[in-house]
Amino acid sequence: MISTKLKRVYDPTFTISDDYKASLPDLQNGPASLIEGANVPIQQVGISNFKLPLKFPRPDGELITLETSVDGYVGLEADKKGINMSRIIRSFYKFKNEVFHLEKLREVLKTYKKDLDTHSGYLRLSFNYPIIQESLRSELEGYQYYNVALEGALDNRDNFRMFMHLDFEYSSACPCSYELSEHAKDSRDVAAIPHSQRSIASVTVELDEELFVEDLVAICREALQTETQVMVKREDEQAFAEMNAAYQKFVEDAARLVYEELDEQEQVVDFVVRCVHMESLHSHDAVSRICKGVPGGLR
Known part of the structure; x- marks a missing residue:
């Protein structure tokens, strides 16, 4: 009281x-x-x-x-x-x-x-x-x-480790859905549209020298190609549809594509990538996670 x-x-x-x-x-x-x-x-x-x-x-x-x-x-x-x-x-x-x-x-x-x-x-x-x-x-x-x-x-020995994280958004057109749509058109003359979804590659890299955000974005763009767009007119939407057809990918493909690009970067000591395809076909997400494989490294 x-x-x-x-x-x-x-x-x-x-x-x-x-x-x-x-x-x-x-x-x-x-x-x-x-x-x-x-x-x-x-x-x-x-x-x-x-x-x-x-x-x-x-x-x-x-x-x-x-x-x-x-x-x-x-x-x-x-x-x-x-x-x-x-x-x-x-x-x-x-x-x-x-x-x-x-x-x-x-x-x-x-x-x-x-x-x-x-x-x-x-x-x-x-x-x-x-x-x-x-x-x-x-x-x-x-x-x-x-x-x-x-x-x-x-x-405690003043050893310094530095990391950069990036969420990169892209579109993922399903290769299986594309082939099934083409089959419906060819075999039965039925219109069909393959599904695609907004997807995110969450990338973490350990570095031994400085890297700009723009550099990591460029690496992801090169790997995945189908980055989501900001400004879109009809000609851009058509181009995006063509791009998705040219770069179809499962979630496993996406993880391996980013792995391939990151593994070529000399300043990248270690990395882990988590790709999520937020399915338009399913009510759940498809996920793939991959790491460089450094002993005791990122997982």
């Missing part, structure tokens, strides 16, 4: 002195005796989805500012109750005016390790990245947006 003698008024004029600040309770930095549960290390503890506008470089040197969702974590050793969560944000804000790329994450994570007195750190920046896409035949153009994430991990 709250004492009736306590003041129930917020005083905006109250000034914090150093002595008063030092007197504030600090349970998270308390002794190990305060730990609840098993006294064991925690691999990642921190804050997810704090947002701010960050600058990213284009291949031509242009800078683009994007609303970015940040996940920041550090490792917590045994015998430590917790971390100062607000330092995750405060440490990151030291870099808020800088240009972000994968190597920049190394700097932020070193700051995390220093500011939070921890042995490891992890950082993920997620954003929607716009790239101008030209229409297939009408000479129009529009912004295609890609779900992208940059990820960095720094271990």
Whole structure:
């Protein structure tokens, strides 16, 4: 029960002195005796989805500012109750005016390790990245947006690993449906339309040198060919239909096509690809997942 003698008024004029600040309770930095549960290390503890506008470089040197969702974590050793969560944000804000790329994450994570007195750190920046896409035949153009994430991990020996994630949307025309449609036309003179569906290739690559988002998009375009379109007139829709017929693919084909392109990239150390065809024939999705196969790597 709250004492009736306590003041129930917020005083905006109250000034914090150093002595008063030092007197504030600090349970998270308390002794190990305060730990609840098993006294064991925690691999990642921190804050997810704090947002701010960050600058990213284009291949031509242009800078683009994007609303970015940040996940920041550090490792917590045994015998430590917790971390100062607000330092995750405060440490990151030291870099808020800088240009972000994968190597920049190394700097932020070193700051995390220093500011939070921890042995490891992890950082993920997620954003929607716009790239101008030209229409297939009408000479129009529009912004295609890609779900992208940059990820960095720094271990207790300051070994740094960097990753890029991309969701690439494409159309997948079913080869089986195409052949069955052609059979109906040829054998019975019956009109039939093969089915296709919007599909997504979720690609994660581990890199040993910088890669632009545009580069990873170009790799996926080369592999899959049938990227969904932004600006479409009738001539573009016809071109897209022709393209789908020329590049029919099962979900297994899609995964192997992306594998083939990624495996040729020297800066790509490891990768995993998950293709999802959101079926128009079935009420369920078709999924294929493939990885480079590096021992102990991405799965």
